[in-house]
Amino acid sequence: MNNRKECDVTSFNRKDLPDVIRTNGARPNPWWANAVVYQIYPRSFQDSNNDGIGDIKGITSRLDYLADLGVDVVWLSPVYVSPQDDNGYDIADYQAIDPMFGTMDDMDELLAQAHARGIKVIMDLVVNHTSDEHAWFQASRSKDDPHADWYWWRPARPGFEPGTPGAEPNQWGSYFGGSAWQYDPKRGEYFLHQYSPKQPDLNWENPAVRQAVYRMMNWWMDRGIDGFRMDVITQISKVTDESGRLPGEPGSHVEDGPVNEEGYTSAFEFCSDGPRLDEFLEEMRREVFEGREGYLNVGEAPGVHAERNGQITDPGRRELDMLFQFDHLGIDQVGPKWVTxxxxxxxxxxxxxxxxxxxxxxxxxxxxxxxxxxxxxxSRWGDESARSAKAFGLLTHLHRGTPYIYEGEELGMTNAHFTSLDQYRDLESINAFRQRVEEAQVQSAESMMDGIALMGRDNARTPMQWDDSRYAGFMDADSSAQPWLAVNSNHDRINAAAQVHDDDSVFSFYKKLIELRHDNPVVAAGSWRLVDDDDASVYAFVRELGVDRLLTVVNLTDQPARVPSSTLQLISDQFEDAAAIKQAVVLSTTTPAGSASGLADGMLEPWEGVLLHL
Structure with missing residues (x-):
């Protein structure tokens, strides 16, 4: 294990939560219990040199904006050296900055300037897989190299010519289309890739792999970063039989799943929340984080449901601080994400x-x-109005947990509204169209384009909308280059310059949400209780801490809605009339007076959300 130093403990414009208030069960309370995190997608945030790609210097130039918003932590999507097959989530060198984003000196300056503003910085850690251009993988292509067992290599199925259809070790399909196995002529075997063929899965069963990952993580922590967001970290442990064979391999005692409409079986259930996940996460905690202070680690958790989240994030188990769960984001999907x-x-x-x-x-x-x-x-669940953006912001930030804001969310940025496939850059969308429409022919081109327009990842990746200039302030308007992905055409209406000084803007609303998280212990740590659990339009719940109670009521539709009976009873028991309700309004997506009048009459306007102090 590397020698270590304590992480810089930055100062925050937040009130510390006293230990008499329970948060995650740890004592003392973790510093992040009332913090807010802001995610930056570097290639789309700010371009400082007009080459069309956002960079680290661009991020540094916008730190005052983030400080004004009030966020406590910045999470950077990958800026490491990468072939950029999956926009940096295919890492070729974990300990170097890709020149497209800048230099290590630029990274050090970003850390220093962020810390000077009381903002911590966590980096994206992608260690379920590497790039196929990583030195580890290139060495692994030789069976005689010490790295030979660092990835999931398997021979062709008996009776098949290696590299021909049907010779794959099992029938798993990649999440990005095609087989999850790629044949390598140099080694004469197949390697597993749950994602792109340029993203081979690391073999975490090998202790040498794990120790190399921990050394790299310690190197970054010692440089002064404040933790990691861990990409698909719950997929590092795979199900195997007692002999180490994967499901569906010849001779495996673990049966594979059914073949889907695209002609493949799914690796997901066998590669998510696997049998050694807890062991690996506990080991990572010991090897990297023990003895450090002021850090945050959060794991992306495909395949992990609510109950398991409670186990993995229990501080007594010493695994991860928190997870990203996705069950709530699957509610509008029917099987594949493209069918909604x-x-x-x-x-x-x-x-x-x-x-x-x-x-x-x-x-x-x-x-x-x-x-x-x-x-x-x-766009996905709202109607692209500022009020619907505020409604979902209020709902998200008033739950118990740590809120994450994705760049531009605080402005109400919308989907891209692309209309042709050549406008997209994301390999998931492009590959899915080819496989589902052209190869498997299980979805029409029109339906698939509709699915990509609604659900595609490039919707989140259009350049940040800073102002109404030609390229939205992402780069100079007179630049000879163009942004790597087209700017959303609505940047003339939705942009930061138009909102930062507007008290009624989405930006100002998010500032208030962040201030509530910082200043009100009920928001940060109060218990959560659902009210009216079957209403089709209104989502209501109570947060409570001691004698203090907050009621959140949100109409999540574009039509007027009646306040549900139990929620209305809570309000009528507490307040005599609209004037009394108005005095109790903490925050509203409309106006305090308008919300008070509506609640007194038992009605909510479209996308109206109200926070009341009971």
């Missing part, structure tokens, strides 16, 4: 209820609706 169904308030509420109740006593959760892999919530 209408948003349901009931479905969202049920998934959120499970997440909240699973960490009621111990553990923690992440509260989010947007990130670099998800479409914009204002």
């Amino acid at each position: 169904k209408p948003f349901s308030v009931r479905a969202l509420r049920e998934q959120m209820r499970r997440q909240q109740e699973a960490v009621a006593e111990r553990g923690w959760t992440s509260c989010f609706t947007c990130n670099h892999d998800q479409p914009r919530v204002a």
